[in-house]
Each structure stands twice: as C-alpha cells, then as structure tokens.
Amino acid sequence: MLEKMTRREEYDLFAAWLAISLSFAIIKLAPNGILRSMQPVDPVEALTYLVIALLTAGIGLVLHELAHKFTAIKFGFWAEFRKNNIMLLAAVALAALVGVVFAAPGATVIYSVRPDGRTLSREENGKISASGPITNLLLCIPFAGLLIMSGPSALSSGDILTQIGIFGIQINAMIATFNMLPISILDGNKVLSWNIAVFAVLIVASFAVLVGSFYII
Structure with missing residues (x-):
C-alpha cells in the first residue's frame, strides 16, 4: 500500500x-x-x-x-x-x-x-471520513496497554512509558472527538450525513474515552 x-x-x-x-x-x-x-x-x-x-x-x-x-x-x-x-x-x-x-x-x-x-457516494464518503476517528480510537488500545504493563505504581512515578501511554490516549481521543464534531468539513458532518447510528456511536465513544483519559492521572 x-x-x-x-x-x-x-x-x-x-x-x-x-x-x-x-x-x-x-x-x-x-x-x-x-x-x-x-x-x-x-x-x-x-x-x-x-x-x-x-x-x-x-x-x-x-x-x-x-x-x-x-x-x-x-x-x-x-x-x-x-x-x-x-x-x-x-x-x-x-x-x-x-x-x-x-x-x-x-x-x-x-x-x-x-x-x-x-x-x-454519500456512503463511501461517510466510511472514508469515519476511518480517521476510528483509527485514533483503536490507537488508544496499545497506549492503554503501556499503562497496564507499567502497573499502578507507574502512574505516580511519571516514567516516560507511562507518559507516552497517558498522552497517547488523551491526544488520540482529542483528535477523534474534534474530527467527529458535526460541523463544516470535519469528518463528523460527513458521517452524520451517511449514517446517524454510526455517527452517534463514534462521537459518544470519542467523548467517553477523552473524558475518561483525564481520570487516569
């Protein structure tokens, strides 16, 4: 590719x-x-x-x-x-x-x-647009894995792997959430035009991960 x-x-x-x-x-x-x-x-x-x-x-x-x-x-x-x-x-x-x-x-x-x-088509445009935020949400998984492997004590130590894990989750959730806003030329507007259910799932998931990521620290 x-x-x-x-x-x-x-x-x-x-x-x-x-x-x-x-x-x-x-x-x-x-x-x-x-x-x-x-x-x-x-x-x-x-x-x-x-x-x-x-x-x-x-x-x-x-x-x-x-x-x-x-x-x-x-x-x-x-x-x-x-x-x-x-x-x-x-x-x-x-x-x-x-x-x-x-x-x-x-x-x-x-x-x-x-x-x-x-x-x-509208469906293809919606799927192309959804692929970006979905990728960012999926990227939160390996970053969360870094935190799990580091253990609870690592959160207070602030080592670089822990910082990468926390910031990786937060920034990818931010990118997904921002792009899923249903305004202007952002991805969310195109996904909403294609499929309301997919839009609802992605924007709720993005906000949930974003808000949850700030409770990790």
Whole structure:
C-alpha cells in the first residue's frame, strides 16, 4: 500500500508530523506558552516531551490521514494528503505564544471521480471520513496497554512509558472527538450525513474515552 504514496505526500506528512509534534511538545513543556513562561527551558525535558509528542500526537495525526487515504483507495478513488503551510506555522506559533494547539495541518484530498467516471457516494464518503476517528480510537488500545504493563505504581512515578501511554490516549481521543464534531468539513458532518447510528456511536465513544483519559492521572 505504501507504494501508492507520492514523494510529495511523504514530505507533506513528515512536515505535518514534525510541526504537530513540536506544537504539543511546547504545550507540555510550557502550558501557557514558552514566551509567557517564567521558567528556563530544560533541554533534556524539552527533548523528552518532543519524543513523547512524536510517538503520540504525530503518529495519531499521520495514521488518521493515512486511514482516509487508503479507505478512499479501497473504493477506487485516488487520495493524497496535502499540508497547509499557514496552518502548520499557526499551530507552532499558537503553542509558543498562548499554549494552544489548533491541529489542522492539512487534509487528505480525495479525487471524487474514478477513472471509470463513477463519483463518490454519500456512503463511501461517510466510511472514508469515519476511518480517521476510528483509527485514533483503536490507537488508544496499545497506549492503554503501556499503562497496564507499567502497573499502578507507574502512574505516580511519571516514567516516560507511562507518559507516552497517558498522552497517547488523551491526544488520540482529542483528535477523534474534534474530527467527529458535526460541523463544516470535519469528518463528523460527513458521517452524520451517511449514517446517524454510526455517527452517534463514534462521537459518544470519542467523548467517553477523552473524558475518561483525564481520570487516569
């Protein structure tokens, strides 16, 4: 399947992965923004948070977009991720200035007409849209596994595997919940247009995992 990725798409995904990871690492390091933080930046702590963000937020974003791409290809439609340079810069700038991440670094563009002339149906569009949030919810499982393997005492110790587990669940639940909102061009709007029951299950599950993840700590 990876041979269906263009060189430009690989570059765009890599840039989005780095930018979003850097943004989340910044808010972990300085919740109110680096420019407003009164504490000096510890290079080791900063690198640790970057690694955690790369393995959680970055991977969550990339796999979300790849789920859209390969589901579209399964239905016979070409799709590619395209980064948005302005949004990438805005994500990092907002994190640094005010400690807020607006994670919209680009989108998977779906060419809605197949070579045989058939156009994308509402059901196919709904399933393609649902695949992203479903992927993020499924990613919560291995991150939860890290916490289970670490044991109850690890929650208070704050070791890196525990931090990866907790942040992995939280950020993937956030990505799923945000994208399932039934507004504008978000996934939730397209899923709702296709199937109300699927929409209800996914948005309830996303909110439940998100809220539950903050009771882990």
